[in-house]
Amino acid sequence: MTTDYDIRFAIDPVSTSTMNTAELREQFLIDDLFMPGAVNWTYTHYDRMAVGGAVPGAKALALETIKPTGTANFLDRRELIAANIGSAGTITVDGRDYAVGERDMLYVGMGAKVVSFAGEGAKFYLLSAPAHAGHPTTLIKQSDAKRLDLGSQETANERSIFQFVNADSVKTCQLVVGLTSFAPGSVWNTMPAHLHDRRMEAYLYFDLKPDAFVVHLMGEPDETRHIIMRNEQAVISPPWSIHSGAGTGAYTFIWAMAGDNVDYTDAEKIGMDELL
Numbered sequence: 001m002t003t004d005y006d007i008r009f010a011i012d013p014v015s016t017s018t019m020n021t022a023e024l025r026e027q028f029l030i031d032d033l034f035m036p037g038a039v040n041w042t043y044t045h046y047d048r049m050a051v052g053g054a055v056p057g058a059k060a061l062a063l064e065t066i067k068p069t070g071t072a073n074f075l076d077r078r079e080l081i082a083a084n085i086g087s088a089g090t091i092t093v094d095g096r097d098y099a100v101g102e103r104d105m106l107y108v109g110m111g112a113k114v115v116s117f118a119g120e121g122a123k124f125y126l127l128s129a130p131a132h133a134g135h136p137t138t139l140i141k142q143s144d145a146k147r148l149d150l151g152s153q154e155t156a157n158e159r160s161i162f163q164f165v166n167a168d169s170v171k172t173c174q175l176v177v178g179l180t181s182f183a184p185g186s187v188w189n190t191m192p193a194h195l196h197d198r199r200m201e202a203y204l205y206f207d208l209k210p211d212a213f214v215v216h217l218m219g220e221p222d223e224t225r226h227i228i229m230r231n232e233q234a235v236i237s238p239p240w241s242i243h244s245g246a247g248t249g250a251y252t253f254i255w256a257m258a259g260d261n262v263d264y265t266d267a268e269k270i271g272m273d274e275l276l
């Protein structure tokens with residue numbers, strides 16, 4: 001079997017506050033995305049966002065439908081973004097090849113029927129949400145992204161946010177996706193923290209050294225919990241939860257949202273004194 005999936009139900013903040021470490025990890029951590037020769041999905045009930053990985057190796061991998069979508073083809077009623085965190089690869093969409101380089105992302109619109117992933121060394125991080133319109137399939141390069149520089153060296157949060165999905169790059173129905181990288185020595189992401197109840201979010205942490213980890217913070221601002229995250233692991237952030245983290249070393253992460261709007265700026269700032 002080359003395609004597999006698991007399902008995560010939507011958990012409320014009160015239940016989350018009673019969970020121990022193992023329970024938190026079981027509900028929110030995704031640690032099996034990238035298996036050679038396989039497409040692995042975690043289908044969430046948070047805005048029906050599906051988070052996956054495809055590692056083609058020597059043989060191309062097909063995007064197969066999974067039972068939770070209830071459709072004949074995976075993208076009959078969905079859109080997809082594939083972000084390549086490995087070496088250069090190719091994604092074929094209904095007979096057309098797209099060369100997807102390291103760190104490029106490919107948006108595939110609703111209605112695409114036959115999609116496959118190829119390239120030895122390529123590693124595709126997959127994000128998919130329900131769609132209502134078929135927007136054109138578009139290759140998005142880091143140079144197409146809208147860049148936002150935030151933070152400072154003094155507070156160890158000097159970083160650049162690359163909004164791959166922005167008004168000039170690609171039109172999507174729900175997906176808003178980007179990548180954040182850090183100035184050397186800075187380790188804090190998304191601090192000060194924020195919330196956006198209109199959109200859920202998923203973070204994929206990568207580029208971590210084997211012994212490094214990120215202490216990912218989640219929960220309501222006055223009831224925070226942490227999840228220790230290793231290289232190439234993802235975490236689900238429910239819409240009611242903050243999502244922030246500090247690494248023991250360097251890392252990069254891809255953030256992705258789905259929900260009621262595609263406005264990156266529609267978020268409430270959480271004051272530094274509000275976190276407990």
Ligand SMILES: O=C(O)C(=O)C[C@H](O)C(=O)CO
Pocket residue numbers: 150159161178179180188189190191201243255257267
């Ligand atoms: O470091 C940051 O700050 C981020 O990258 C924040 C994400 O972009 C985010 O959470 C968007 O809602």
Ligand SMILES: [Zn+2]
Pocket residue numbers: 194196201243267
């Ligand atoms: Zn956010």
